[in-house]
Every structure is written in C-alpha cells, then in structure tokens.
Amino acid sequence: MRPFFFILIIGLVAVSSCDELPIEVILETSKSTETAVEVMSEVISTFDVVEDFVSGSELFLTQFDCLLPEDAEVRILDDDFEDGDGVEVLIDFGVIGSEPCGLLCKDNKYRAGKICITLDRPYAEPNAKLSVYFGEANPFYSGNGKKMSKIEGEFNLTRVGADELLFQCDGLQVTTVENDALVLQGDLSIVCIENSGFGLINDKLTFEGELTVESGDNELIFEIVEPLHKEYGLSCVQYIKTGKLEVDPMNSASNISVDFDPNNDASCDNTIGITVNGRTFIYMY
Numbered sequence: 001m002r003p004f005f006f007i008l009i010i011g012l013v014a015v016s017s018c019d020e021l022p023i024e025v026i027l028e029t030s031k032s033t034e035t036a037v038e039v040m041s042e043v044i045s046t047f048d049v050v051e052d053f054v055s056g057s058e059l060f061l062t063q064f065d066c067l068l069p070e071d072a073e074v075r076i077l078d079d080d081f082e083d084g085d086g087v088e089v090l091i092d093f094g095v096i097g098s099e100p101c102g103l104l105c106k107d108n109k110y111r112a113g114k115i116c117i118t119l120d121r122p123y124a125e126p127n128a129k130l131s132v133y134f135g136e137a138n139p140f141y142s143g144n145g146k147k148m149s150k151i152e153g154e155f156n157l158t159r160v161g162a163d164e165l166l167f168q169c170d171g172l173q174v175t176t177v178e179n180d181a182l183v184l185q186g187d188l189s190i191v192c193i194e195n196s197g198f199g200l201i202n203d204k205l206t207f208e209g210e211l212t213v214e215s216g217d218n219e220l221i222f223e224i225v226e227p228l229h230k231e232y233g234l235s236c237v238q239y240i241k242t243g244k245l246e247v248d249p250m251n252s253a254s255n256i257s258v259d260f261d262p263n264n265d266a267s268c269d270n271t272i273g274i275t276v277n278g279r280t281f282i283y284m285y
Helices: 022-055
Strands: 073-078 087-092 110-112 114-119 129-134 140-143 148-161 164-175 181-194 204-215 218-231 242-249 256-259 271-276 279-284
Touching (some): 022 114, 022 129, 022 218, 022 242, 022 256, 022 271, 022 279
Antiparallel strands (some): 073 087, 087 114, 114 129, 129 148, 148 164, 164 181, 218 242, 242 256, 271 279
C-alpha cells in the first residue's frame, strides 16, 4: 500500500551543457531534488493518515488509536453503502494558525485544513475505490509546523489485492512555503508486507512505481528502482527507511539518483544521499 505514496519537486533550471557548467548543474539539480523529496514526503504522510484512518474504522464509524489527534474533527457525511453513492467522511484539522501551524498528529506531522474521503464499497473488498479530495476553498496543509506545504486536488486508492493498493494521482498540486507550485501525476503500487491489525500502527509497507513532477516548464520523472520501505511504529512512521530513486530531469543532462539509506544501516531517520553526475551529497529532508 502507500507509500507515497508515497510526490514532488521544484523544477530544474535548464542548463545548456553539463560539461561547461558542472558545478552549477550539480548545485541546481541537487537542490531541486532535495525539495522534491521533501514534498514527496508530505504527500506520502498524507496517504499515511488517510490509510490509517480508513483501514482502522468500521464504515468510518468506529474511532480507534490512530494517527489523528483528538482535536481533529471527523464528520460522517454519508454512512450508507446501499444508497448507490458510497460513504463520505470529512476530516477537519482546523485553521493553519501561527507557528507551530496546524494540529500536531501522532506521527509528529502538523496538519491543517480539510480532507474529504469517499469510498464506493467496504475497503477490504476487491476493486474498492477510495477517493481523497483537497478542495481549493478549504485547502489542506502538511509539514513540520513551520514549513507547511499546501495540497490541492485529489488522489485515488484502488484495492488490487488483499495486501495491495494502487495509488494514482493526476494533477495533484503541492505548493511549498517558497510558493513553488508543483504538479504530480503517476501510479504507485503500495504493498503491506507485515500487517499488525487495525490501522497502520506497526505495519510495514513498500512503494513501487513512477511519479512525474512538473514545475512550470520543467519536469522530473521519479522511478523507484528499489522499493521504498516504511515501518509504522510511532518512532519511525515519519521516515522512509530504505529505497532508491532514479530521477530523469527534463532540460538537463544530469544523472541523478536518491538513496534513502546512504549509510546502509536501515535507520529511522530523514537522511538521504543525492548523487548528481557521480558526486554524492547528504541531506536531511
């Protein structure tokens, strides 16, 4: 499942030649990729909180020990699968406010605004489709309480197996604190490799697939070449433990890859290695 997920990127500045400007190419592409990983992390964490809530609730009616904070308001808009239009729930995290912005959730992420969730049939059934909407009038925010990304649009999750979901987005817009507007599209296969019961707590998930991130005239394609691996103990839920991406940047000849475990220790941290044209930089995303 998820993943992220889990999407994400400030576009690369076009460069005429890697040979002529090697330093500028490396600096620009590494910064753009770092920003993209940060945004991807916010999208995946949004998947996390939705998946945790839906998979742990019976028809969205039963509350349990989940990632949502107590102050988040859950409104059941439609609880009847038999009426032909599925069920619908609104999660309201409140206004963004001042620092720290939003509500602190149990995964140590801050969230504000609203998420609307619709589900066409019970979530465990084959081909069940879950749609997650972030309205323009009531945008959703996710971040660390200081740097908050605004998410607008929608993504969909489809049940393709007992332990597998297909994550799809097309036109999901993420605006960073620097006001860079990034548009995401792509498909991810999210597989639960260890299920501990209701919700995501203590589960283990992998993410595979490809995402395209556009910013203005620039485009980055992220291909997951080694599955992204997340573990959902509360001390680890924020982070991608292991996995690798290859990045194909339009308007640049740079060769870019991202390693979520540059120290080869599978630790729960936010350290990544970004390699650009053979040079590796260590970042905290």
